[in-house]
Amino acid sequence: MFKGKEPMSNEQEKVTGTEDFQSSTVADPYDLMKPLSTSIDENINRMKDTLKGDNTVIYRWMGNKHMDSFRACLVFIYGMVDNEDINDNLVTPIMQADLSELPQDTFLERVMNTIINNMDVKRCLYMDTVLQSLFQGETLLFIDGQEQALIIRSKALLLRQITEPEFEKVMEGPREGFNEYLAVNLSLVRRKLKSPDLKFKFKVLGRHSRTNVCLCYMETLVNDKVLGELENRLDKIDVDAMTGSNVIAENIKDAPLSVFATIGSTERPDVVVSKVMEGRIVLIIDGTSKALWLPFIFLENFHTAEDYYTEFYFSSINRLLRIISAAITVTAPAVYLAALTYHQEMIPTTLLVSIYSARQGVPFPAVLEVLLLMFSFDLVREASARIPSAMGQSLSIVGTLILGQAAVEAKFFSSLVVIIAALTGITGLMVPKLKGVYIIIRTLLILVTSILGLYGFAFGIIVLFIHLFSIRSLGVPYMMGIGSIKPEDIKDTVVRAPWWYMNTRPKMFMGKESRRQSMDSRKGKSRL
Amino acid sequence: MNKEVSSDRQIISMMTLYLLGNTLFGIGHMAKQDVWVSVLISISLIAPVYALYARIITLYPGYYLFEIMDEVFTPIISRLLTFFFSFYYFLTAAAITRTFSEFIHIDALPETPDIVSLVMMGLVIIYAIKNGMEVLGRWAQLFNYILLGVVFAVSILSLTNANLENLRPLLYNDIKPVLQVAIQGFFFSFGELVVFLSAVSFSKDRNKPYRVYFYSLLIGGGFVVLVVLRNLLVLGPQLVEQTHFTSYNVVGLIRIGKFLQRIESSVAMVFILAGFIKTAVCMFAALKGFQHIFRLEHYRPVAAPFGLLLIITCRLIFKDMMQIVDFLNYYNAFYSFPFQLLLPVAVWIAAEIKHKKKIQVTSATSSEG
C-alpha cells in the first residue's frame, strides 16, 4: 500500500484522471437537497451536524493576510487527501494572496480562477453533492458570504500496485491487472483501445456505499437492446453496500438459482478489451479488481487469456483438455460407482478382479466410500485455500499421508477409489472458476447413480443439459456454440482458430458491425 | 398461444433421435432376413406421407396442427379431433415410457421396483417439457451428434462379427411377410413423426418443412437401416427373432482385443436418451392439445399432473414386455392408422380447399379494388 506522496516506483500509480463523478446523483430522503446558505457558520454547522461522530473530518478555518473580513473553511477527510498539495496549493495562496483587490461581485469566480492552484475546481450549490465529493476524497472550500462551495480535487491515491492477477497468470501476454481503483482500471482499458467508440458510462449503486459502476462498451458494436436491458437490471438493484462485483453479478443474473455463473469476470484489461471488441458490455466496479462482462457463454468458462497469446494449435488442445477435464471431474466418481455397484459386467475382467481384491475388508459401502473421500478431498482443498502458505506443508503431509496412504493401508478406503478421487480432484482444479459447480453436480450425480446405476446417471445428465440449455445470459443462449459443428460457431469456443480466420464477430452478440478484419487479411501476408 | 421457434437442424435432430429410439426393439420377425428390405419399402412408402405433412404446414406456417384443424373444421369437430389426437399422443408417450422402464427392469435392475425408475423418468420428463420445445430442440441437436456417433461406432465395431451370408437368400419366404413388415414399420416407426405437426411450430421464414422431413427421413431412416442390417449381419434372422432387445445383444458380442469389449451399456444409454426425446415430444404435443381444448393460457401448470398421470397410465396399458411386442406386431397398425394417415389426409384436403378459396377471395377483392 502506498500513500500518495511517498516516492513512487511506478509512474502509473499516480493517477490524476479527469472523471466527473457528480453527473448522476440519487435523491436521498434527508434534507441534503436544500441549497447551501450564504452564511459560512450555518453551512459548517450543517456539515458538522450531518457528520456528527465522524472524527476524520477536518475543518480548517482560514483568514487572509490582506483582507481581515475574509473567513473561509477548508473541509476534508484526514487520510484521503494529499496533505502537501493542500498546504502548497490551497492554504498558502488563500492566506497569502491579496484578496481585497478582487471585485466582490465575481469574488468566488476570481478565487477559483486566479488563486487556487489546482487543475480541477468546481462550484457547488447543494449539500448533497458537497458531501459526496467529500467522501470521494476531495477538499471543500467554504467562503463566508458565498452561497456556493468549491470542490477541489486533492485525492491522495491509496492503491495497490498494478500486478499480474493471481488467478489469471499468463506466460506470454501482458502482465498487468486491475487494482481496486476505478480510475486506474479505466485508464488501463483506455490505453489499449484508443477509439472514440469506446464509451464509459457511469452509474452509482448502493444506497450507502454509493459505488461507482462503469459500463464499458463499443458504441458501434454493442446491441442497443442488450445494453438497455442491462441498464434496466442495474437500475433495479437496491442494495445497502456494493462490496464486490459478485453483488452485482448475483443481482442481475438471468437464472438466479442456477449453479452456473452466467456472467464472466476477469481482472485483466486485455480480456476486457477483447470482450468489448466482440460487442459485449463490461462492468468495471469501483473498489474491486474484478470486472464483469455480459453476455457470457458456457464455453467461456474454459477460456483463458493465455489462449490468445500462444499458438493456436496449442491453445486449442488446452481448451479441449479443460473441457474433457470438466467431463471427467463431474462424471468419474458416478461412473465408477455405477460400474462397481450396478454394472459389474462393464468392467474388464482383470480390472474387476483387482478391484475385487482391493475391496475385500473395506467397511463402507462403495457409495459412502466415494462420498466420504470426495468430502475429505474438499476439506483439504478448502483448508489449504484459507491457511497461510507457511502452514501449507503440514497440511499436505496430513492430507496425503494420513488421508491417502494410511487410509488405504488401514483398509479404510480401497486403493482404486483413492485413484478416482485424485483424478477427480486434479481435473477439478483445472478450471478454478467452476469448482463450486463441480462439487454440486458431482454429488448429485453420485446420488442418482446410487439409486438406478447408469440409468440414474443418464437421467442426471439429461436434466443437467436441459438446465444448461434453458439458461440464457442477457438473452443470449448460455450454451451457444455447443451442439453445432459449423466452423463459424466453434472457431472461438471449443477450439481457438488462428487469428486470421476469426474475421467476423460472434453472431450471437449481434454487433452492428460484424466484420472484424478484412477477409483477406491473411492473403496479404502469405504473398510475402 | 405462444410459439417457440426451433431451427431446422434442431427439428431434424429430434426427428432423427425419435426414429433411432425405435430401433431398441427388433420387431418384424416375419420377414426374417429381409427386414431391411421391408424398412426400405417403409421408407419409400412414408416419403409421400411426409410430403403431405410438410404440405399441411406450408399451407399454415407457424400453426400447430390443432390450430390448423380449428381453421379448417367446425369448432366442435376440431375440438373432438384435438382431443383424440392428444389422447393418442399421450398414450404413445405412455407406451414408450413403459417400454423403457421394462428395458431397464429386465436388463439391469430386476430387483428394483419399476415405479422407482418410472418416477425418475417422470420427473425428468416434467422438467424437460416445462422448459419447452426450444430447449429440447437444442438439447437434441447436441445429443444427436453424440448418439449417432456412438451408434455408428458400435456398428463399425460389430463388423468383426458380421457375416454377409446372414442376408441370403433374398426373399426366401415370399414377398408377403416382407410387405407386412413394411406396413408395420410404416406405422410403428416412421408414421409416428406426425407428432411433430403438433409439437413444433414451423415458422414461415425460418423453417423449410419439406427439407426437414426429407433430411430426417434420410438420416433417421438411414440409421434405422444401418441398425437393422447390423443386427441381421451379426446374429442372423433366427437369433434376431429370439431376442427382445436385439441391438443390446449385438453390441454385447463385440470383443476386440482384451479391452474393447463389454460396451453394450453405451447402447443402453443411447436408447435411454433417444427414448427420453420420444416421450418428451409426445408429451409436449399432448399437453399442447389439452391446452388448446381447454383454452389454457399456458400448458406449464398442467405439466406436472400430466407427468404423474403418465407414470400411472403406462403401468395400466401394458402388463409386460410380451404385450408390448404383441401390440406392436399385430395391433399397432390399426390403432395408428387414423392418426398417422386418415386424419392428416382429411386435414390436408380441407386445408387445400380453404386455401384455394382464400386465394380466390383475395384475388377477387384485389381485382375489385
Added chain:
Amino acid sequence: MNYKRVCCLWLIFIYLFTFIFLSGCWNYREIEDLSIVTGAAVDKEDDQFRLTVEIVNIEGGSNAKVASSIITSYGATMFEASRNAINILGKRLYWSHTTLIVLSEQIAKEGLVPVLDWLARDPEIRQTLNIVVSKEKTAHEIFHLPHPVFNVISFDLDNIFQNQGSVSKTPDGEEWKVLKNLATPGLDLVLPVALLFMSEGQLIPTFSGTAVFKKDRLKGYLSPDETRIFMFIKDEIKTGLLTNNVIQEDVPVKVTLEIIDNKTKMKPVIKGENIVMRISTITNVSIAEIEGRALDTGEEGSMELAGQFEDMLQEDIKNLVMHVQKEFGCDIFGFGNAIRMEYPDVWKEIESDWDRLFQSIEVVTESQVHIENTALSSKPIIVRD
C-alpha cells in the same frame, strides 16, 4: 422466495434420500458380496445337474494374490444349481465374467437345450463365453486343481481360445455362435473338445479336436488334424501350419508351411439330378521349415512343392467329408446352408430329405497353394558333401 418452489425441491430431496437410505439395496450390490464365476463345468448325476464352478478367490493380506477355488452345487435345473451355491458360499454366483462352460459327454449326448436355454436367457451371462465338451469321463475333472502354471484356470483356457488363430486345431465355441448354428437350417453344430493330458507328471487341461453334433446331440469327435481340415472347408482358418512329406529324389522330406491367409469357397453345382459341392481353396503360405537338404526352393521348385501340398489338401478335404458323411451323417460343413443360399427353390424341395441326401453328396475339390516367401533363408541348409 417462491414458497411452492422450495416445497417442491424439498419433496424431491426427500424422495431421493428415502430412495437411497431406506431402499436397502434392490440392485445395489457391493462387488465383494459377489462370487465372480470364471468358469463352470456341468455334469449330470441322477437327474440332477452337478454344477462345478471356479470362482475368484483372494489369498493373503496386503499382498493379495488372485487365485481360484472350486465349488460344487446341485440342482434340478441349471438356475437352481446356481442359486443353491448360496448355501455353500453365502454369496450369489456372479456370471458376467464367466469365460468357459464345460459340458460333460453325457449331457452332450442327451441334448444341449436344457443347459443352453438358461445360458441364453439370463441377462447376466455374456454370450461371448465358450462352450466346450469334455472328452473325459466327467466335466468337472477339467478344473483339476492345483494347476501347475495358472492361477485361474478358466481365464487361461480362454486365452487358448483367443490365440487359437495361429494353431487352428479347435473350432470356435462362443455361445452366440452356438445358438446361431443350432438355429440355421442345413448346418449342424460343432463344439470344441476339452481334455486332460499328462505333462511332467501332472494333469493339465487343454483343448483339442472337435465334437460333432446332430441337432443338439453329440455324435462323435474329430481329431485335431481333421479339425484343421474342417476349418479349411469352413473358411475359418486364419493362420496355422501345413505339414507334408515331400518326395524329393525318392527320399521323403518333411516340409512345414505357415499359412498367411486362406480363402475357401463352397459352391453347390446342380448337375441333372445330382448336387455336387465344389470346394475351392486358395492358400497363401510361406515356407517355415524344411527338414532336409537339396530341396529346390527356386521358382520351379516352389511350384512343384506347392503342387504336392495342393494334392495333399484336396485329398484331405475329400477324406474328411467322406468320413463325416459315413460315420456321423451330420452336415457340419453347412452344405445344406450353401444350397439354401444359392438355390433357395431347390432347398425348399430337398429340405425334409436333407439328412439322407447329405450322405451321398459328391464333393469336388480344387486347391491352390501359393508360396509367397521362404522366410529368411533362400535355400535349405547347405551341408558340404
